[in-house]
Amino acid sequence: MTLLEVAGVSKTFPGVRALDDVSFALQPGEVHALVGENGAGKSTLIKVLTGVYQPDDGAVRYRGEPVSFGTPLDAQRAGISTIYQEVNLVPLMSVARNLFLGREPRNALGLVDERRMNREAADVLTRYGVRTDVRRQLGTLALGAQQMVALARAVMVDAKVVIMDEPTSSLEPREVETLFGVIRDLHAQGIGIVYVSHRLDELYQICDRVTILRDGRVVHTGPLEELERIRLVSLMLGRDMAEVRREGVTGFTGEHEVQGAQPVLRAAGLRNRHKLHGVDLAVRPGEVVGLGGLLGAGRSETLKAIGGALPLDEGTVEVAGAPLRRRTSVGAVKAGIALLPEDRKAEGIVPSLSVRENIALAVLPRLSRLGLVSEKKIDTIVERFMTRLRIKASSPHQRVGDLSGGNQQKVLLARLLATAPKVLLLDEPTRGIDVGAKAEVQALVDELAAEGLGVVLVSSDAEELIEGADRVVVLRDGVVVGTLDGADVSTEGLLRTIAAASSAAASAATQEEAS
Amino acid sequence: MTQDVTVPPIAPPPESALRDERRADRLDRIVGTVQRQGALAVLVLVAAIGFAAFPNFRSLANAETILISAAPLALIALGMTFVIITGGIDLSVGSLYVLGGVVAAYASQWGVLAAFLAPLLLCGAFGVVNGVLVAYTRMAPFIVTLAALLGARGLMRALSNEGSETYLVRSEAFRAFGSGEFLGLAYPVWLALALFAGGAVLLGRTRFGASVYAIGGSEDAARLMGVAVRRTQVNVYVLSGLLAGLAGAVNAARLGSGVTVIGVGVELDAIAAVVIGGTLLTGGAGTVAGTIAGVLLLGVIQNLINQVGSVNISWQQVISGAFLAVVVVVQTYLTRLRRIQ
Numbered sequence: 001m002t003l004l005e006v007a008g009v010s011k012t013f014p015g016v017r018a019l020d021d022v023s024f025a026l027q028p029g030e031v032h033a034l035v036g037e038n039g040a041g042k043s044t045l046i047k048v049l050t051g052v053y054q055p056d057d058g059a060v061r062y063r064g065e066p067v068s069f070g071t072p073l074d075a076q077r078a079g080i081s082t083i084y085q086e087v088n089l090v091p092l093m094s095v096a097r098n099l100f101l102g103r104e105p106r107n108a109l110g111l112v113d114e115r116r117m118n119r120e121a122a123d124v125l126t127r128y129g130v131r132t133d134v135r136r137q138l139g140t141l142a143l144g145a146q147q148m149v150a151l152a153r154a155v156m157v158d159a160k161v162v163i164m165d166e167p168t169s170s171l172e173p174r175e176v177e178t179l180f181g182v183i184r185d186l187h188a189q190g191i192g193i194v195y196v197s198h199r200l201d202e203l204y205q206i207c208d209r210v211t212i213l214r215d216g217r218v219v220h221t222g223p224l225e226e227l228e229r230i231r232l233v234s235l236m237l238g239r240d241m242a243e244v245r246r247e248g249v250t251g252f253t254g255e256h257e258v259q260g261a262q263p264v265l266r267a268a269g270l271r272n273r274h275k276l277h278g279v280d281l282a283v284r285p286g287e288v289v290g291l292g293g294l295l296g297a298g299r300s301e302t303l304k305a306i307g308g309a310l311p312l313d314e315g316t317v318e319v320a321g322a323p324l325r326r327r328t329s330v331g332a333v334k335a336g337i338a339l340l341p342e343d344r345k346a347e348g349i350v351p352s353l354s355v356r357e358n359i360a361l362a363v364l365p366r367l368s369r370l371g372l373v374s375e376k377k378i379d380t381i382v383e384r385f386m387t388r389l390r391i392k393a394s395s396p397h398q399r400v401g402d403l404s405g406g407n408q409q410k411v412l413l414a415r416l417l418a419t420a421p422k423v424l425l426l427d428e429p430t431r432g433i434d435v436g437a438k439a440e441v442q443a444l445v446d447e448l449a450a451e452g453l454g455v456v457l458v459s460s461d462a463e464e465l466i467e468g469a470d471r472v473v474v475l476r477d478g479v480v481v482g483t484l485d486g487a488d489v490s491t492e493g494l495l496r497t498i499a500a501a502s503s504a505a506a507s508a509a510t511q512e513e514a515s
Numbered sequence: 516m517t518q519d520v521t522v523p524p525i526a527p528p529p530e531s532a533l534r535d536e537r538r539a540d541r542l543d544r545i546v547g548t549v550q551r552q553g554a555l556a557v558l559v560l561v562a563a564i565g566f567a568a569f570p571n572f573r574s575l576a577n578a579e580t581i582l583i584s585a586a587p588l589a590l591i592a593l594g595m596t597f598v599i600i601t602g603g604i605d606l607s608v609g610s611l612y613v614l615g616g617v618v619a620a621y622a623s624q625w626g627v628l629a630a631f632l633a634p635l636l637l638c639g640a641f642g643v644v645n646g647v648l649v650a651y652t653r654m655a656p657f658i659v660t661l662a663a664l665l666g667a668r669g670l671m672r673a674l675s676n677e678g679s680e681t682y683l684v685r686s687e688a689f690r691a692f693g694s695g696e697f698l699g700l701a702y703p704v705w706l707a708l709a710l711f712a713g714g715a716v717l718l719g720r721t722r723f724g725a726s727v728y729a730i731g732g733s734e735d736a737a738r739l740m741g742v743a744v745r746r747t748q749v750n751v752y753v754l755s756g757l758l759a760g761l762a763g764a765v766n767a768a769r770l771g772s773g774v775t776v777i778g779v780g781v782e783l784d785a786i787a788a789v790v791i792g793g794t795l796l797t798g799g800a801g802t803v804a805g806t807i808a809g810v811l812l813l814g815v816i817q818n819l820i821n822q823v824g825s826v827n828i829s830w831q832q833v834i835s836g837a838f839l840a841v842v843v844v845v846q847t848y849l850t851r852l853r854r855i856q
Contacts, residue, residue, distance in 0.1 A: 052739075073741035088739045090732035092799035093725075101729055102741050104722060111720040133540040140543050153740075 001064055003028045003192040004049065004080070004161050009058030011044055018044040019055070020216040026161065029190040031183060033203045033224060036213035037236055037295055037460050042196055045213065046163055049194070050082050051075040063160070081154035085166040085196075089150055091139025095130075096121035098138045099153050128152050129178045143170035143274070151182060162186060163194040168202060169296065170274050180206055198296040199477060200229060200499065214238050229499035236294070237462050237495070262321065264454040265337070265423045267306050270315035275301045277478040279315075283423065283454035288445065290469030291458045292494050298478035299458040300342050303425040306456070307339030308332035319422055333362075336422035340412060340429055342458075348412045351401030355393050355411055356382045358400050362415040385414035390440060406437020413444065423454045430464060442468060462491050474498060550800070550849050553842070554792045554808035561815055569822040577818065579701065583769070585814040586703040587612065589807065590762040592785040592792075593707075593714050594755030596806045599789050600718070601751050602731040602798025603649060603656035606782050607663035608759040611638040613778035614671040615763020619689075620682035620773030621674070627688040630768070634760035641667055642756020646749030660752075664782070671775060678775040684767060693768030703765045710758070715803040727751060731798025787835060788813055791842045795850070812838070 004026040011019040019041045026032050036042050047053040048060065051069025059066055062078060069075040072082070089098045096118045097104075104112040105120065121134040128148045130141075138146060147170055154162050168176050183206055186193060195207055203210065203224060211221040212235045220227070220235050263282040270279040276298050283289045291299040304310035306317050308329040317324045319335045332339070341348050349358055360378045382396050389410045393403055400411055409429065416424065426445065430438040445468060449455050459465045465472060472484040474497040482497040484490075565572040591608045598605045615634035622633035641663050648659045672678050684690050695702050718724040726747040729737035738744050767773050786796075792809030794801025816838075817831045 071741075072739050073743075076741050082739070084739065088733075088736040090729045090736050090740075090799065092732040092795075093728050097725060097728070101725055101737075102722065104725060106722075111716065112722070112725070114720070132536055133544070136540055136543050137547070140539065 001028070002026070002061070003030075003063060005061040006045070006048065006055075007059050007061070009045075009048055009055040009060070011048060011053060011055050011057075017216050019048065021058070022213070022216070022218050023058075024211055024218065024221070026192040026194060028160075028192055029187055030209060031187055031193045031195055031207045033207035033210040034194055034196045034213070035198065035203070035210060035232070035236055040213040040236075041216040042213055043165070044216075046082065046165060046194070046196070049075070049161075049163065050080055076157060079158060079160035080163065081157050081159040081161070082163040083147070083150050083154050083165065083167055085169055089138055089146060089153070092137055094135050095125070095132065095138050095141065095149055096134040098149055099124065099134075099156070101153075103157070124152050124156065125149065128182070129175065144172050144175045147171055148175060148178070151179065155182065155186065159191060161192045161194070163196075165196045166198070166296070167195075168197060168199065176202075198294045200232070200294075204229075212236055230495050233294070233495050233499040237460070263318075264320050265306070265456070266316075266318040267302075268316050268318075270302060270305045270317075271313045272301065272305060272310055272478075273313060275310070275478050276305060276312075276315075279305075279475065279478065279480055281306075281456070281473060281480075283456055285422075285452045285454055286449050287471065288449050288455040288457055288469045290465040290472040290489075291456060291475060292462075292465055292472045292484070293475035293481075293498060295460070296477075297475040299475055300427050301478070302475065303339060303427050303456060303458060306332070306423075307337055307425055309339065309341075333419055333421075336420070337425065338416035338419060338421035338423065339425040340409075340416060340427055342427040342431075349400050349408055351399065353400060354397045355386065355391065355400055355403070356396035358411050359385060359414050359418055363418045381418055382414075385418060389414050389417075389444060404433070404437065406433035406441065409433055409437070409441060410444075413441070417448075421453065423456070424448060425456045427458045428460065429457070430459070430461065462494060466491055466494065546849050546852055550846065551793050551802055551805060553845070554805050554812055557838075558808045558812045558815065561812065561819070565815065565819050565822070569819065572819065572822055575699075579699075579704075581811070581814045581818050582704045583701045585810050586701070586707045587762040587766045588781065588784055588788065588813070589707045589810045590710065590758045590765065591755075591781060592788040592806050592810050593711060593803065594751075594758035595782075595785045595789050596714070596792070596794055596801060596803055597718065597727055597751040598656075598755045599786070599794050599796060600727050600731045600798055600801045601748060602734065603748070603751065604660065604786065605645065605752060605755045606657065606660040607641060607645060607667055608755060608785055609778045609781035609783075610664045610667035610671065611641055611756055611759035612763045612766070612781050613775060614638065614667045614674075615760035616767040616770075616777075617671050617675050617682060617763075617773035617775060618760075619764035619767040620684050623682075623684045623686040623689045623767075627686045627692065630684070630686055630689040631761075631764055634764045635757055638667075638756045638760025638763070639753055640756075642753035643749065645756065646752030649752060650745035650748035675773070675775045681775060682773040684771045684773075689768050690771055693765065693771065701769075703769060706765065711803055711807055718803055723747065723750070728799060731795075731800070733799070784813065784835075787839050790846075791838055793842075793846070795846060796843070 002025045006022060006024045009019055009022045022041065022045060024045065034042055034045065044053065048055050051072050051074050054068065061067065067078065069078070099121045100117050105116045107113045118134050125134065125148070128151065130145045130148050132141060132145065138149065147167060151167065167179060171179060183193060197203060207224050209222065210224040210227060210232070212219050212232070214236065262284070264285045265281070265283040267279065267281040270276045279298065279302050281289065281302065291302060293299050301310055305312055305315070308327050308331055312327060319337060322335070324331055324335050356378065359382050363378070363381055364373060386393070386396065391410045391414065392407050400408055403411065429445070430441050433441070442464065445455060445457065457465065457468055466489055469489065472489055472494060473480055474482045474484065474494065476498065481500065484493045484497065571577060591612060595605055595608060615638050618634045618637055619630045623630035645660050645663050648654055649656045675681070692702050697705060718727060726737070726742045729740065729742050730744055730747055734744060788809035789801070789806050790796050791812060792801070792805030792807070794805060813835055816834050820831045
């Protein structure tokens with residue numbers, strides 16, 4: 001009997017069809033991988049399964065019965081537990097309290113029996129390799145240990161289904177082994193597991209079946225063993241291996257003329273616990289370097305690290321030969337690094353301000369004298385960039401929030417360019433903007449490179465990456481696993497490098513981490 | 516209910532890691548104790564200074580004065596502790612306190628029971644409105660309870676003829692509650708002690724209490740962990756309203772009338788007492804015992820300043836304010852210290 005099943009489920013949010021006629025079935029004792037790139041609909045599907053969202057259309061069946069969970073609590077009571085990627089526990093409460101919240105052992109008076117709770121918590125957690133005083137605040141534990149507490153909690157509730165959303169993203173290698181031990185055990189007990197991860201090695205190590213989502217649709221479902229790695233990757237990214245290299249799909253013109261042999265940006269040995277394990281990168285003036293890899297490979301993190309927005313444990317960043325001393329966003333901007341963030345709404349534009357004010361934000365420090373700013377100077381700069389980037393707004397005073405996504409992106413670019421950077425870091429510059437604006441932004445990147453900027457481009461659109469970049473550096477789990485150069489810069493080359501059996505590289509990285 | 520999971524034995528972590536872990540445990544315990552008991556320590560210190568410096572402070576009668584005048588604030592602060600731990604704030608309690616007093620005095624003509632029930636019902640209803648608005652419309656508690664502050668004050672003025680009419684307590688039994696003693700302590704003090712004991716159990720030893728902490732610690736996580744977030748939020752505002760109404764009744768019984776000119780800024784005193792008592796203003800941590808210490812600390816400071824005599828009474832607020840500032844800074848520092856390890 002199928003344990004948990006969704007049939008023909010659709011879910012629409014304003015402007016987005018997050019799930020489109022999705023069907024998915026989980027058998028008892030099965031470890032079912034759920035994969036897909038950003039925006040493919042994995043999180044939405046999980047939220048439908050666990051009662052956070054109600055589907056617009058379609059049915060959810062649990063142990064053969066149609067169900068409709070109103071809240072996560074309903075789902076949990078029915079035996080569906082979820083471990084979220086971000087540890088969803090209460091950091092200020094004690095470890096034991098977190099483990100038992102909502103089902104604390106009680107004494108004859110109905111009061112929480114703290115002694116028993118702490119003892120049982122300690123017993124349970126020892127089995128998960130967590131050795132700490134369970135009375136300690138959860139938030140003071142290492143992330144991996146917190147994740148283990150979340151796992152223990154999920155398993156303890158008499159679960160029939162455990163959903164794990166990127167459970168290993170903050171775990172040490174030793175903890176990953178513990179996790180896999182728990183999974184195998186649950187598997188043997190007939191508990192169904194939905195396993196979301198981007199680490200291919202993990203999937204092949206632990207999962208029986210796989211369902212691949214793309215743009216809200218199921219593009220493949222079946223036993224994982226029978227699916228080649230490269231096929232899995234191409235299904236996720238939506239690139240058919242046969243239709244590789246179609247020309248002229250993007251606004252890019254092709255190769256750029258690299259100016260000078262000295263790199264304008266050189267990053268070496270970037271390390272951040274859990275995210276980056278020694279990334280090297282060099283960009284020459286006029287060159288566009290693409291960063292390839294799956295979600296969670298460390299592409300955005302690399303950009304953020306260079307742009308001073310991610311603290312580093314180790315590593316150096318040089319701009320035009322001069323090392324950055326203070327590794328902060330301000331320091332990076334001063335040195336000539338401009339970062340276009342992935343989430344322009346949250347990290348970039350100020351929607352309630354005008355186009356002019358948004359652009360002026362970046363140049364204010366440079367233009368102001370004794371704290372005063374010449375309005376005329378700002379007007380000149382704003383006008384120049386609006387023309388240059390072909391920003392379509394009724395006037396410089398239009399609210400940025402009222403512009404289209406493409407024009408918002410251009411305003412953000414204008415703001416970056418107004419600081420006269422030497423290096424441009426672009427994180428998904430064309431995501432969520434319409435086709436016309438996309439081509440314009442791509443053409444603009446070409447132009448900027450031609451003017452001698454060093455550009456680093458992150459895009460989950462394989463075509464954009466292939467056609468826009470002169471070189472593609474492929475990352476996986478925070479390490480560089482390959483570089484595509486010249487004729488190798490092709491969709492097939494990219495897929496092969498991403499999918500390549502990575503055991504050697506990965507285990508080298510983890511050993512380095514452990515030591 | 517616990518499933519039997521037999522995780523394969525894990526290689527024990529190296530001895531050095533275990534040592535680090537134990538040191539972290541110890542440090543965490545020390546910092547946690549300072550956070551929880553800091554106010555008590557300061558209270559003891561300040562009281563000791565008072566003992567040494569002022570003969571009048573030493574008298575039993577003076578101690579009783581401190582306790583009885585602290586009782587209404589203590590009740591209000593008890594409810595406020597719950598609200599603040601959920602990450603909320605209740606600005607309406609000062610108004611509800613006055614309103615409760617006026618209503619209690621007015622209702623005392625129908626007997627002692629009515630004198631207690633009327634303010635409880637009315638102020639509890641305000642609490643229900645506060646709670647429902649906060650929990651279901653997701654408006655900021657600050658705004659919701661500010662509206663209730665204005666509404667309750669207006670209602671009080673309407674009931675008391677623009678505040679000019681002071682109802683006298685008509686029930687002898689109600690008046691006796693305000694002035695009577697048992698084992699040397701006034702009834703209101705006993706009531707406050709009993710409610711604090713109950714509050715400590717409710718917060719520390721029940722699932723409701725666990726929900727209160729969980730919501731303040733992380734509302735999203737609490738919801739995902741199956742905590743009934745909305746119901747708990749409504750309950751804490753109701754509790755806070757009830758206690759503010761009760762505090763008003765207690766004060767009316769003690770004064771023998773429903774005084775209309777008090778209560779302005781009492782909500783801020785209550786918040787100050789709670790925060791000085793070690794409850795995080797951002798929610799998620801705090802204790803009822805700390806709140807007692809906070810309330811008494813404010814009371815003792817006021818009393819000491821009265822002892823000095825020559826000092827203007829307004830200095831009490833200056834000193835309380837300074838205490839509050841120090842506590843907030845120290846709390847922030849300690850919380851950060853616990854995180855960085």
